[in-house]
Amino acid sequence: MTSYDPLLEGLNPAQREAVESIEGPVLVVAGPGSGKTRVITHRIAYLVRKWHISPYRILAVTFTNRAAGEMKERLSRLVGSRIDRLSVGTFHAFCAGLLRREGSHIGLDPSFTIYDDDDQVQLLKEAMAQVNIDSKQYPVRAIQGAISRSKSLVLDAASYASNCEGFFEEQVSKVYEKYDALIRRSQALDFDDLLLRSVQLLSKNPDVLERYQRRYQHILIDEFQDTNVAQYMLAKLLAGQYRNICVVGDADQSIYGWRHADIRNILGFQKDFPEARSIVLGENYRSTGNIVEAAQKVISANNLRIHKELWTSKEEGPPVVVPETHDEEEEDQFVISEVERLGRIEGASLGDCAVMYRVNAQSRALEEACLRYGARYKLVGGVRFYQRKEVKDLIAYLRLIGNPQDDVSLVRAINVPRRGIGTKSMDDLSRWAISRGTSLYAALESLNGDPQEDDSLRRSLSSRAAAQMTAFLALVQELAEESSRLDVVALIDRVLERTSYREYVTEHYDLPDERWENIMELRRAAEEFKDEEPPQGLTLLLERLALVADADNYEESADSLTLITLHQAKGLEFPVVFMVGMEEGLLPHFRSLDDTGQLEEERRLCYVGMTRAKDRLYMLRAFRRRFAGGYGPSLPSRFLQEVPASIWEPQAPAVPRRTISEGVQSSSWEPSMAEPTGDAPALPGLSPGDKVRHPTFGEGMVVSCTPSAGDNEVTVAFVGTGVKRLLQSLARLEKLE
Known part of the structure; x- marks a missing residue:
């Protein structure tokens, strides 16, 4: 008789198998809404509580700091304070820590x-x-x-x-x-360097690799479908001794190819680890039956995937609604009115609803509609807090204090506040540094050196510029010296005081009070590291700021409609989802139309959007749209045609149609809606959907061919230049195979 274990309570058979399979490599194929986070946290807790594995021996890798924070919070409830010794974070955070500890083996300064x-x-x-x-x-x-x-x-x-x-x-x-x-x-690294140099470190230093292999006896990687070659290589290096590696992911949700994620990692995992056990989490606990069926039908059209059937025991729910609108203005009007109706009839709040789109440019019309109709909204992925000018000014000073060799931060800080150091003086400083293969900071230091040794830089500068540069150098040196004894919050206060930054903001920035509040928010963020021994607190703060991602800044709000791209929506869920712009050229995007691999990624992106919805899903398309500098007719997305007719509900425009091209008036999903009408001949060898090249506008896709004054008018959506109407007799279009 099996003993009762509360960690396994409430898990379905597949989830339980994933938790209990602790030896050897494991591939957990986790469909959307299948409870994968619960599986990962319970698996770690099972290792600690059931098998008495020290958290120190476990490495858990996530793809956002937010996900790492949520995982730690759940684990603290399951295993208590012991979880403090667990290594959990993003690949980049893990690599940053590794390189600060061990980077000297490959010539890295720990203060990079x-x-x-x-x-x-x-x-x-x-x-x-x-x-x-x-x-x-x-x-x-x-x-x-x-x-x-x-x-x-x-x-x-x-x-x-x-x-x-x-x-x-x-x-x-x-x-x-x-x-x-x-x-x-x-003495700096970019994000890609963190991964590259970590792989180089472990590959070239067997003793360091062995030490970390011995430490991390159990490795778990979430969102494995989003790993790139370097990340997977790092994971294989660390798991090389014990091979207790559990990867959790879903090839159907691999949507970051443009960030160099390689879907072959998850597809080929069992080739790299032939003894790996494969477990499929197919039950969806998030969405209604109709949403799950619609999403399953769409994604099943892909070939590059691990076969799984997504299913749910939830009720069917309302059908997927597919509204057809005249243009994007009517599309946005429909969204706002439907959100209002759902609130009035069903009690849905604005925070229950999200509008998702393929490209950021689509948000403009949505924002205008929200403002026009007085709907509160939250735009995800606007100007990030840590990218705001006033915040970056202060961060530049802090980075320069921690690493004086940081040229980028020096260039930003040297004229904040303004010191009258002009472009010519900075060019002279840069040329001097380049000619001697040294940093800008070292060039500044030369101004205080022995004039008999090398005074060429001082001679090239005006006396005012040289004086201002040496004053700036003295300020940085003073702050760097104080950083060794001041906690990071006191150091921030000292920087603000010595630079008179509040006065500078008041005199030179618009909305000075709002900008100063942003500075105070950065100061509050530093409070977390106040008790760290100087200058460690500064190092930890700068690392935290550098590794913050867009997804980490998302906060749920009960009184705001969420506007968000499909990529940013990954990992989120909403009771009501509106997917706008379901048209050829938008979703799927123009750039993917002639590439099978990219087209499959666009379908996965559609699948991700659909599976964010819990109760209601709307997939909207417009007959005409302003996009990429043009305004013209559009074809419905091929993904709409893949939704079973039995579970979607078409919805025609609620107001009389404006005058639109005959070629796009039909509400049919069939391609014939964009074919020529009347007696005008079709362009020989050309039909809607074909790729063409124009000598001026470049490559594009034929949207429609319609009769026009005895000629044929060809509507083409060109990449980068938008939708154009061209006459057949003059177009000089070349069909691309």
Whole structure:
């Protein structure tokens, strides 16, 4: 007879198997709403309470700080204070800690700065300038993406250079090499470096690897479908000795390919670990029967997946509603009026409802509608708190105090408040540092050196600029000295006092009171580290600020309608979900239409959106839409056609239609809605949905062909330039195979 264990109470058979399977590799395929967080926390508690595994021997990796915090909170209720010794956090947080402790083995200073996206772009621009690569010809974001992808594949600058093919990659290689030199000089790492350098550390130092393999006898990874090559390599290195690795994920929810997540990690896990046990969590506890069935039908059209059937014992619920509107204005009007109706009839609050969309640009019309109709709303993913100018000003000072070699922070801080150090003086400072292969801080220090040794920098500067630079240097040195004895909150107060920052904000920023309150909010965030021994509190605060992600900032609100992208909605749930813009070119996005892999990721994104809904799901499409600089007809998303007709309810516009193109008036889902009408011939060899190229507008997709004054009017949605109407006789369109 099996003894009773409260940790297993309330678990279904699959969940229980996942909790009890503690030896060897385990793949838990967890469908949306299947209780995976409960499984992970109960599995850890089971290891600690049932098998007496020390929390010190367990590593749990999540993909957001928020998820890590929730996991710790649940575990503290299950196992108490013992959980304090558990390592739980994101890959980046784990790597940051690892490199601060062990980075000296690969030449890293433990006080390294972590650069965010803006810092990285600024340094890349400097690198491009130094190797004479024009940022207009080669956009910095394209260079950044290529370097980021190479790092996710564990290719450092030298490895990338030896493997690059083609002219663009050669240019990237030049920038990568210079960027790497600059970021090393600044004693800094970007997010991708945290992973790359951790893999290098463990791969090149067997003694360090063995020590961490012995420590982490049990490894759990959540959201495994979102790992990239570097993250998976790190996990395999750590699990190499005991092989007690449990990965939890769902290939059907892999939506971060653009961030270099590799779905092959989860699809190939059992090849890397042939002895792995596979457990499927298929019961959905979140959504109604109709929502689950609709989502299952949509995702089943994908080929690149681990087969599973999502099901629920919940009631069928209302059908999936598919409203058709004239344009995005009517679409937004429908959303607001339906939210109001649900509140009036069913008692739903604004906080119960979320509007989800594919691209950020769609939020503008939604925000305007909310303002027009007086609906309170919350835009997720707006200007992040830690990206606000006044907050970044203060962070720049704190980073410079912790790491004087940080060039990016020095450039930001040196004229806050304004000191009259102009662009020419900063260029002179930068040239001097580059010529000697040193940091900007070291260049400033040279101004106080022996003039007989090297006074070339001082001679190139005006006396005022030199005086202001040396005064700034003295300020930073003074603050750095004080950081060794002041707690981090007192240090922040000291920085604000010595820079007269409140007066600066009042004189130079709009909404000064609001901006000062943001500074005070940063000060409150530092309170958590007040009791840490100086300067450790500063190091921990800066690391926390650097690793905060968008998803960590989401807070539920009972009185606000949530506006959120489908990517940001991952991991959230709402009683009522409106998915707007269900049209070809939006969802799926234009960029995916000629790539099977990307198209499958778009379908997974649709699936993620659908499975956020608990009780009601609306999937809206408009006949016409303003998008990417154009305004024209649109085709319904192919994903709508995959929803079974028996469980969705079409809803026509509630007001008389405005005048729209004959080619898009039909409410049918069939492609014929966009075909030519009358006697005008179709463009030879061309039909709606075809990819074409125009000599001026570039590549696009044919939306419709309609008769127009004895000619054929072809409507094409072009990538980057929007929807255009062209005459057949003049268009010079080339069909792409």
